[in-house]
Every structure is written in structure tokens, then in C-alpha cells.
Amino acid sequence: MRAEFVKAIETLGLKDEKLIFLTGDLGFNAFENLVKKLGRRFINAGVAEQNMFGVAAGLAYMGFRPWVYSIAPFATLKTVEQVRNDICHLGLPVKIVGIGGGYGYGIMGSTHHVLEDISFYNTLPGIKVYVPAFSEDVGQAVKNMHRESQPGYLRLNIAKKQNLKLPAYGGVRKIFSGEGMTLVVLGPLIHNALDALKYFPEATADLWSVTEFPLKVPTSLIHSIKKTKKLLVVEECTNVNGLGERLEICLYKNRVCPRKLSHLYARGYPSRLYGSHQFHWHENKLDAEGIKTEIRKLLT
């Protein structure tokens, strides 16, 4: 998704002179062209994330539209107070980009993972969270974020190309229809869900992709869950205040109670061992195999 992100920022940066791009010393082999295109508006703020966020708040206060970029845990956990006090409390249009959300940085270890970003950004006032699912989503998500006057957080990961006709970008979208169950997936884990569904007959699941918070659940999704009575939620973050909890609250308010409900999420480090992104997915049953097993359980 990074290539699509850079392309989108380059396009916006040429159109909007108020766009400023700040990076926490990241971008080798990715931002070289952006540096040339933005000139003084490209700022390497060094390995000093808290300051970078304060600087971005100051720039936004003065009318600029800053984007701040770092590895997801450094763009989120390290700077949460700056985000709350300096950005959210004033509703400043600072756009935060975290690359490698969840276990995205794999073997780099737990310091480079972030499982809690969705959880706490969903508690901060007025910030909109974007978790694109497909690389095709990134351009539109970036465009929307830049246009919005509120703070925003963009969680980027790697997404493989799918040979799939995608519906237009939206915060909650149905990818395809099915009868046996409703499968709701946050962000790029949709690809693992798609791989898992290959083991089942066509139209096994009503498959939904969620890419934005605050979660706005369409009536059609409620109807889907009412109809199938079986719900599986999959997300690469903690189970607190993420997609699963938000959707459950929505169902409770709508007096919908699925007969079977399952939730796959990032449980941390169950074996206390480390490995690739794939390894951590497997450990947390978030890989195609784990999702397949859970689907089978729900269907029986």
C-alpha cells in the first residue's frame, strides 16, 4: 500500500500548497521522489516523534495540512498525549500515517508491532480512523482524509492484488453475497478471509469489509446478520474497542442476537515466540487456516 500512498500524496501535494509531509526519519527507497516534488514542504523531523507531532499541530494551527508518517507503533503509542492534547482537543487537521499496523513488522519484534492503536484512537475525540483493505482503497482514503477538516489516522499494511471486482470505496462494504454466515473483516485481513473462503462452496459467506471508524453500520449489514444468524468478526488489533466490540454494541442496540458469534483478533504473543507477519497471524488464528477453521466451526 505504501506505493499507492506515496502516489496519492504526490498528487495532492502538487495540487495543494498547504500540504506538508513530515516523516520520522523514514522513507528510504520510497520518498525520494516526494522529496523532490514537495521541496521545503517535505520535512524529515528526525527520530523525535513527540516533537514531530507537536510541530504538525503548530503547522495545522497556522492553516497548513500536515501529514505525519512513521512506523505504526511510533506514530501512535509514543505520541498519544500529543495527539490528544495538541491535535484532537483542538480538532486540528493533522493526518497521521502508521506503516505496518498490527504485526506488520513481523520479525522486527513486539516493539515494532501495534495492536492497540485502533482501540485508543477510537476513544480520542473527533479523530477518524482509516484501515484500507485493498491497495486500490488507499488513493481514495488519502483523498478523503486530506479533504476532511478533522484529525485522521491511516493504518497501512501490505495487501496483495486480488482478481476481484471491487465495489466502490466505502467505510463498510459488501464484497460478495453468501447465505451461510456473515463474515466481517477489518482492513487487509480481508485477503486472508478471501483465501479461507476458497475452501468452501461459493456463496458460503456474506463477506463485508470494514475500513473506517467511527463505525457506521449499514442496515444491510444488520439484515445480513439477522438472516444468517452466524457472525464471524476478524481484526488485527486487540479485542477492546475495535470492530468486534463496536459491532456487538450496534447489534445489541438493534436487538439482533446471532445464534453463533465468533471473534478473531490479535491476542498478543501466546507462545512468546517471534516470527514473520504470517507467523503471528498463524499464532493468533488470523491466517487463512485459522479463519477457515473458525468458519467451519460456525457452519457446523
Place this chain on the structure above:
Amino acid sequence: MSISQRKKIYRRALDLFFLSQAKHIGSSLSCLDILIVTLAYIKRDEDIFILSKGHAAPALYVVLNSLEKISDRELMTFHRDGTRLPAHPPNYHFKDLIHFPTGSLGHGLSLCCGIAQAMKLSVTHQKKNPFVYCLMSDGECNEGQVWEAAQYASAKRLDNLVALIDRNGIQAFGRTKDVLGDAASKEKWQAFGFEVFECHGHNHVEMKNIFKKVRTSRQNKPKVIIFKTVKGHGVSFMENTIQWHYLTLSEEQYKQAVEDIRKNL
């Protein structure tokens, strides 16, 4: 400003602290003269001032009141339920005067770096050559973010940024030299690439002259003025003591403080 006007501001600060029973009186009296000189004489409309040591908000409110930016009636709501003037600067009100909700120490200098850089990037601002002033305490300079910001300001050559340090040598629970060492020393700020000015923090004439030097400096560096101040300045039993960071005034102490200000200032 006449001596009587200055005394009036100090007296108003004492009234406010006594009536509200608010804390942080020592820190507020320590920087009251810096606030008076900066806001009443130095800061122009196009400049921006941020109180990074947000716990001195009462001092800021009193000075803004003396400049008729905050009414007497509003000032008297300080520290009460339903006020727009809490113990640390608010985020929803007085947006032209108080730009950010400070109080968590260490944020101000980064915010000012962003503002200073925005001023340099904006053509409309460049014509007026505006400055951004950031008032910090010496205890606040314990914060790592201050030094992240200092590196940034220096690397980006933000020569329109002026850090003001209220160096009273005392922080919340000890003397700065005993806690983490003197983070407001000239050598440290010089090492971080700032043009350093030092000044008495309670002598208005000297302070105005230093500001003049700062504004006319041709060095392409961010500036810092290290003000030598006295915590609890003007009140005999508060001066240079640690406990008056948090203590509140009894009626007897209040009367003594008022008398001290009348005689000593």
C-alpha cells in the same frame, strides 16, 4: 509600566490565589514579570505567545486582565465550577490569546517550532517578520520533548523562535540542581544550537533591552532568553522555597503577602 501598575498586577494575582485557594502561586509569581514584559511591551499582533508552563495560567490570566483581554468578572470565575479559566490554560476559549491547552509539560516548544516554521513557509507572514515566544520553566526542561524540539529548531534554523525560560532553580519536589541537574544552563542551550541571552527576570528595563537585542539579532539561530528569577517573587515567606509550589494562602499569609508586595516591589 509604572511601579503602581506592576504592584496592582501582583496584588491581583495574590487576590486570585487567596480567593480560589489555587496552587502554583510560587511558579506564577516567578514568571509574572516575564509575562508582563512579553505581553504588554514586546508581543505584536502578528506574534504568537504560548505558555508552555501551563501551571502558571493564573499569572497569564492576570496579565491578560490587566491588558483588558479578560474582564474582571471573568477573572473572578477562575478555578470555580463552570469557569472558562481552569488551573491550566483551556482549549475551547480565548482562542486568539491562548492557542493551545498546555499543562502537560514539554509540549510548548514543539508547538512553537511548528508555528515558527509555518510563519516561514507562509508568504503573508514573512512580510511582517513575526516571532513566536514560548515560556517554559526550568523544571520543564527535564522533559525529553523539549530537547527534541530544541534539536529541531536548531536544525531547521527557526530564528523567529524565542524560548523564554523562567529559571528559578526550583521544581515541584526539589531544587533543579538536585533533581536532574540544571536543564536551563547556558551551556546546554548553546550546545543545542541556540543563541543564548541571559537576563534578570524581575527587572523590566533589563528585560526590555534583552528583547530588543533578540529581535535585532542577525544570527540565523533560534533564540533563548534565560531569565534568572525568584520562585514566589515579592513575598518574603515564599521566596526561594520549594513548598510554595503547592501551598495555598491562609488569610494571615495573604495579608502578609499583600504587605510584602506593597513594601518590596
